[in-house]
Amino acid sequence: MDQNAVVMKGIILFKSQYGSTEQYAKWLSEDTGLKAIPLHEADVDQLKACEFIIIGSHxxxxxIKASDWIKTHWEWLKNKKLLLYSVSGSYANRKQQREALEMSLPEDILNDFEYYSLPGKLDKSKLNFWDRIIVFLGSKAIPDEEAKERMSHGFDYVDHKHLKRLVKVVRQLQKKTAKV
Ligand SMILES: Cc1cc2nc3c(=O)[nH]c(=O)nc-3n(C[C@H](O)[C@H](O)[C@H](O)COP(=O)(O)O)c2cc1C
Incomplete structure (x- = not known):
């Protein structure tokens, strides 16, 4: 384990398939100086030394695709200050966000996270075969016209400006933990 990692107060972990969740993690890392690493590369011993953990998931x-990892590691994660940001097409739809959270994680786990919903990106030319089928079927099945339009044509709402609130909260956390 590298020596810098031992003294790290916080870390950003992300699970991204097509890059938008990763892009937010990188911006957050640049803005706060925290290290951002893909969830599947996370060294659990290093994470256990952190006081707060930010998890990004598409x-x-x-x-929420990071939910299995969260459940697997809950026994030690639950002792940390936890922030979760999701990246999606339905980022502004509170009902759908709530449903996604509740489908993915039990209530006791959800209650321990501070949650942020960020807008994502769907570039249809980049999708793999199965995802193209899922998106095609999804765009037919969705009753909401706006969401149907988004799924049919793709979208790109990824922008650094959406991180403002999260960056502010993380900086406050950094100040707080620096005093300890
Ligand atoms: C196969 C597929 C299924 C998706 N399902 C949902 C969904 O259920 N709800 C939603 O809001 N967005 C959905 N999206 C949109 C993604 O959340 C969005 O493209 C996000 O930016 C992807 O993050 P990533 O670039 O980090 O992989 C879906 C996208 C794909 C390709």
């Missing part, structure tokens, strides 16, 4: 078919 939403796919109504699920």
């Amino acid at each position: 939403i796919k078919v109504g699920h």
Whole structure:
């Protein structure tokens, strides 16, 4: 384990398939100086030394994709200050966000997270075969006209400005933990 990691107060972990969740993690890292690493590369011993953990996850078919990892590691994660940001097409739809959270994680876990919903990106030319089918079927099945339009044509709402609130909160946390 590298020596810098031992003294790290916080870290950003992300689970991204097509890059938008990763892009937010990188911006957040630049703005705060925290290290950002993909969830599957996380060294649990290093994470256990952190006081706060920020997890970024894309939403796919109504699920927060980092949720299995969170459940697997809950026993030690629950002792940390936890922030979760999701990246999705339905970022502004509170009902759908709530449903995705509740489908993905039990209430006691959800209650321990401070949650942020960020807008994502869907570039249809980049999708793999199965995802193209899922998006095609999804765009037919969705009753909401706006969401149907988004799924049919793709979208790109990823912008650094959406991180403002989260960056502010993380900086406050950094100040707080620096005093301890
Ligand atoms: C196969 C597929 C399923 C998706 N399902 C949902 C969904 O259920 N709800 C939603 O709001 N967005 C959904 N999206 C949109 C993604 O959340 C969005 O593209 C996000 O930016 C992807 O993050 P990533 O670039 O980090 O992989 C879906 C996208 C794909 C490709």
